[in-house]
Amino acid sequence: MVKTKIAVLVSGGGTNLQALLDAQREGVLTDGEIVLVISSNDSAYALTRAAQAGVPAVVCSRKALGSQAAFEAAISQALSDHGVELLVLAGFMSILSADFTSRWPRRILNVHPSLIPAFCGKGFYGLKVHQAALDYGVKVTGATVHFVNEVPDGGEILLQKAVEIQPGDTPETLQRRVMEQAEWKLLPQATQMISEEIRREKDQ
Structure with missing residues (x-):
């Protein structure tokens, strides 16, 4: 079986990357193979x-490259060099332009730490999402895996999972629970779903 070639785009600690690597090792992610990691932060x-x-990695820093166009050109070159077919944004803190996303329709996945359409869009990232949920007083939050388009957190939703907010939660405790109960489960599931879809298309 020829597996779908996956690039994971990251900016920080890489816990969602680790969830994907673990899923690949444990046989949850069977139709895809992570062939490249791209980090926006060296x-x-x-x-x-x-x-x-043992996964090849490259750094593409928008700041170092000087412009959005140069940044996206560097990413595109790395993707081309490794024959990548599916992009997974796993804590990737840079917005990709409409020009870039339009070249990858239904081929870029992102995980967002809320139940979209709640607490999403421009400015909602990291602990800010969980702080907003706590400030608003919602009793349930969660995570969403969606396709990426030109609108931040605006692409078609693939999977969602709810997570209950507990009394005394802080943004940090809530972030951890959402990652453990939702993000680390949903992202490998969705990546497997789309990897299988791509593989079937190639087999036809």
């Missing part, structure tokens, strides 16, 4: 995780 711990797993 000091991201995710790069260490990639190295430990």
